[in-house]
Amino acid sequence: MKILSMRFGAGALLFFGASAFGLADTAAGVQALKNHDYATAVREFKAGVARGEADAEFNLGIMYARGLGVEKDIAQAWDLFQRAAAQGNAEAQFRLGVRSAEGWGVQQDFVEASKWYLASANQGDTLGENGLAQLYEEGFGVEQDYKMAVHYYTLSAQSGYAPAEYNLAQLLEKGKGVKKDDAQAFQWYKKAAYQGLASAQEKLSEMYAKGQGVEANAQQAYFWSTLAAKQQQKNAERRAAALASKLNAEDLARSNKLAAEWKPVLAAAK
Numbered sequence: 001m002k003i004l005s006m007r008f009g010a011g012a013l014l015f016f017g018a019s020a021f022g023l024a025d026t027a028a029g030v031q032a033l034k035n036h037d038y039a040t041a042v043r044e045f046k047a048g049v050a051r052g053e054a055d056a057e058f059n060l061g062i063m064y065a066r067g068l069g070v071e072k073d074i075a076q077a078w079d080l081f082q083r084a085a086a087q088g089n090a091e092a093q094f095r096l097g098v099r100s101a102e103g104w105g106v107q108q109d110f111v112e113a114s115k116w117y118l119a120s121a122n123q124g125d126t127l128g129e130n131g132l133a134q135l136y137e138e139g140f141g142v143e144q145d146y147k148m149a150v151h152y153y154t155l156s157a158q159s160g161y162a163p164a165e166y167n168l169a170q171l172l173e174k175g176k177g178v179k180k181d182d183a184q185a186f187q188w189y190k191k192a193a194y195q196g197l198a199s200a201q202e203k204l205s206e207m208y209a210k211g212q213g214v215e216a217n218a219q220q221a222y223f224w225s226t227l228a229a230k231q232q233q234k235n236a237e238r239r240a241a242a243l244a245s246k247l248n249a250e251d252l253a254r255s256n257k258l259a260a261e262w263k264p265v266l267a268a269a270k
Contacts, residue, residue: 026056038069054087090125097131110141129156130164146177165192166200182213196264198231218246219255226259
């Protein structure tokens with residue numbers, strides 16, 4: 001199962017931009033947000049919007065999208081995103097790409113989505129890179145091109161974006177757009193799994209169980225399947241049950257303890 005940035009689109013609308021270096025009002029607004037002072041944040045962002053600052057437009061759009069300090073107004077949010085995107089704000093460009101890809105209030109248009117994802121990706125936006133890679137992989141809005149998909153997944157994955165790490169691993173495992181390499185696929189699945197991506201944890205368990213791309217290890221397979229099962233991965237639940245019978249009581253107890261104490265480790269962006 002491929003991890004789609006489109007499926008993360010709604011969540012992406014909740015992120016605030018922090019790229020407003022040197023923009024006093026926008027920087028003050030971001031600081032107010034950190035302090036949960038939404039009224040001040042709105043006031044500061046509006047001052048930036050009045051001067052046509054793209055980062056202020058983007059952040060105020062987020063506040064309208066979430067109803068923070070203002071009445072929730074999705075139409076107003078999209079208007080602000082469009083204004084910010086037109087000025088080159090990569091985060092706003094990505095969101096417009098998601099909107100076109102998902103058909104949120106507009107006709108679904110993958111060609112339009114590809115334009116916005118490309119604009120975002122050209123500025124090094126991790127989500128834009130992953131979104132564009134998906135379109136190349138599926139041939140939505142662009143000619144299907146697995147090599148281009150690998151290229152953009154790699155850029156996004158190198159920033160530590162777990163869905164891109166997973167998607168890149170899928171292509172490496174299948175040998176699409178790149179030479180088949182189970183060992184490399186395992187490493188990318190592992191990076192995503194350590195960030196808590198359930199599907200990657202399930203794949204890591206599977207590869208440890210099969211000895212695919214890594215030396216077979218029933219205890220590691222059980223450990224990762226246990227973590228994935230906690231996130232309702234049904235295949236992982238079945239694998240954990242089957243693997244439990246292969247472990248002695250001491251190893252089983254140790255693995256359960258480690259799984260109970262485990263916490264995801266977020267990757268540092270490039």
